[in-house]
Amino acid sequence: MPAAALIVAAGRGTRMGGGLPKQYRDLGSIPVIARTILAFDTHPDVAQIVVVIHADDAAIFADACPKTQTPLMTVMGGATRDASVRAGLAAIADCESVLIHDAARPLVSRAVVDGVLTALTTHEGAAPALAVTDALWQGDGTVDGVKDRTGLWRAQTPQGFRLAAIRAAHGALQGPAADDVAVARAHGVSVAITSGAEENLKLTSPGDFERAEKMLERPMDIRVGNGFDVHRFGPGDQVWLCGVSVPHTRGLQGHSDADVGLHTLTDAIYGALAEGDIGTHFPPSDPQWKGAESHIFLTHAVDLAASRGFTISNADLTLICEQPKIGPVADAMRARVAELLRIDVGRVSVKATTSERLGFTGREEGIAAIATVTLVAS
Numbered sequence: 001m002p003a004a005a006l007i008v009a010a011g012r013g014t015r016m017g018g019g020l021p022k023q024y025r026d027l028g029s030i031p032v033i034a035r036t037i038l039a040f041d042t043h044p045d046v047a048q049i050v051v052v053i054h055a056d057d058a059a060i061f062a063d064a065c066p067k068t069q070t071p072l073m074t075v076m077g078g079a080t081r082d083a084s085v086r087a088g089l090a091a092i093a094d095c096e097s098v099l100i101h102d103a104a105r106p107l108v109s110r111a112v113v114d115g116v117l118t119a120l121t122t123h124e125g126a127a128p129a130l131a132v133t134d135a136l137w138q139g140d141g142t143v144d145g146v147k148d149r150t151g152l153w154r155a156q157t158p159q160g161f162r163l164a165a166i167r168a169a170h171g172a173l174q175g176p177a178a179d180d181v182a183v184a185r186a187h188g189v190s191v192a193i194t195s196g197a198e199e200n201l202k203l204t205s206p207g208d209f210e211r212a213e214k215m216l217e218r219p220m221d222i223r224v225g226n227g228f229d230v231h232r233f234g235p236g237d238q239v240w241l242c243g244v245s246v247p248h249t250r251g252l253q254g255h256s257d258a259d260v261g262l263h264t265l266t267d268a269i270y271g272a273l274a275e276g277d278i279g280t281h282f283p284p285s286d287p288q289w290k291g292a293e294s295h296i297f298l299t300h301a302v303d304l305a306a307s308r309g310f311t312i313s314n315a316d317l318t319l320i321c322e323q324p325k326i327g328p329v330a331d332a333m334r335a336r337v338a339e340l341l342r343i344d345v346g347r348v349s350v351k352a353t354t355s356e357r358l359g360f361t362g363r364e365e366g367i368a369a370i371a372t373v374t375l376v377a378s
Contacts, residue, residue, distance in 0.1 A: 002047040003117060004095040005040035005070075005158070006088040009033055009061070009103035010054045010077025022203050023103040024060050028216045031064035032203060035106035040099070041068040042344045043110065045117050047095055051103075052077045052088040069346050082177060086170045092163060099158035100166075100180045104203040107212060108158065110311050115194035116160040124165045125184045125191035128200065129153035155179060156196040165189050221377035223310065225272025227264040232366035239324065239367070242317070242333035242350055243295055243340065248324045252367060255284040259294035261317055261350070264369040265337065266294070268315070269301035272375045273308060298340050310375040314347040320361050320368040326352035 009023045019025075023033045033051075040046050049072040053061050061074065075091045077084030085100060092098060097120050101108065112128050119126030132154060136147035159180045161169075166180065169187035177183045181191050199215050201208060236251020242261035252258035267277045275281075278297050282289045305312065315337060319326055326333075330350050338345040355361045361368055 002095050003045050003097040003099055003120075003160070004092040004163070005043075005046050005049045006085070006092065006098050006100045007033075007036055007040070007049065007051045007103050008077075008081060008084055008088065008100065009036075010052050010057075010084045011081070011103075012054070020060070021054070021057065024057070024064050025209070027106060027203075027209065027212055032106045033061065033064050033103050034066045036101065036103050036108070037068060037072070038066055039106065039108050039110075040101070040113070041066075041070045042347065043070075043113060044338075044342045044344065046070055046099070046113075048073070048092070050075060050088045050091050052084045069344050080176070082170065082173060082183070085180060085183075089163070089167050089170060095163055097160060098163050098166060099160045101158035102202055105157055105200055106203070107199045107201065107215060109197055109199065111309070112156070112195065112197050112200055113158060116158055119192040119194050120160050120162065123192040124189045125159070125161045125181065126194050127159040127181050127191055128156040128194045128196035130156070130196040130198065153193060154196070155181065156200050156202075159184075159191075161189065221310075222313075223272035223375040225268040225270070225373050225375070227266065227268030227271060227371040227373070228369070229260050229263040229267065230360075230366055230368045231258045231260045231263075232360075233364070240294070241319065241326070241329075241367075243336035244329055244332050246324050246329055256282075256289055256292040256297070257294055260367050260369045261319060261333065261337075261371075262294035262298050262340075264371040265315060265317060265341075265373060266297045266301045268371040268373040269298075269305055269312070269375070272373060273301075273305060273310070275304060295340055302341060305375055309377050312341045312343050312347075313374040313376045314343070314349075315341055315371065315373045316349040317351070317369060317371040319350070319352040320355055320370070321352065321366075322354050322357070322362060322364045326350070 049070050052075045055076050075087050116126045132149045132152040136149050137143045138145040169184045172187050173183050231252040231254050233250040234253040238245050239248045239252045240257045240259040333350045334345050334348045338348045
């Protein structure tokens with residue numbers, strides 16, 4: 001379901017000390033607010049980003065805000081966090097759900113966001129949390145008692161809700177609330193608990209910045225995979241390329257539907273994961289794959305990457321052929337590939353070239369394709 005990311009950034013961060021509000025301070029040479037925004041930018045299920053800022057921060061926000069592919073708008077906050085959230089909720093349009101996130105949690109991962117969005121398909125509310133594992137004491141200077149930690153959770157954000165439900169809950173709110181989950185529950189909204197992450201910490205004190213800096217020092221796992229495939233022409237009146245049917249005087253031949261574009265992208269993902277190729281996972285000797293639609297193979301590769309903790313950053317595909325002409329259908333191909341890869345279309349390139357009438361492609365005996373895909377550990 002299309003969701004809006006509502007980033008609450010109107011606070012003053014007084015516990016951090018003087019100077020800039022914490023959301024505008026640098027974390028690893030990038031402003032905290034920029035990292036937070038980019039965590040939601042290009043997510044395939046986030047249709048818009050609304051940032052609620054303090055009225056005095058318009059200039060510093062403009063300097064810190066990164067360029068985004070997802071539409072972004074700013075809203076002026078209120079005197080309290082509740083009022084700021086209500087202002088942000090009022091600005092959201094054409095979305096079924098909302099992810100309300102603290103600007104001071106810049107290291108939220110795609111996995112945490114995905115967990116909330118998945119839970120929202122069956123619940124009106126969902127929020128990430130970590131189970132309390134430490135012993136809980138009560139006392140003032142000395143231990144007066146021990147509290148049972150069973151069933152206790154450390155709340156995180158983004159806290160996700162069906163938009164209509166959380167708007168109604170905030171509209172009925174009387175008095176302060178600890179967070180948006182508390183607002184929702186006071187209105188009778190059930191909230192599912194999803195998996196949080198230690199890295200999704202909230203920057204509250206100078207020590208939190210030090211912890212976050214150390215987390216950023218860990219090496220990123222970036223994988224690049226290449227794919228190459230060829231299919232010959234045979235009888236037919238269309239070819240399947242990148243999941244799009246293209247009218248032609250001949251068809252491509254293969255054990256499956258012979259979509260050379262999707263096959264090449266699939267092999268590029270498998271290559272980045274060091275997981276062989278299509279034949280490894282879908283042997284051509286197996287009759288169940290006879291005539292299979294190639295999106296099945298690509299979806300398997302994407303799911304395998306996700307299970308290993310990787311998201312797809314971008315894909316670049318070149319089709320090598322004299323005919324059919326790719327230009328008129330390139331945009332449709334990009335859109336279909338983006339849908340299958342679960343990324344923004346702005347991260348997908350589909351282009352074509354000829355071999356200057358040389359070789360089997362020049363003789364119009366078939367089509368070749370080459371692709372490069374980048375995976376990033378989330």
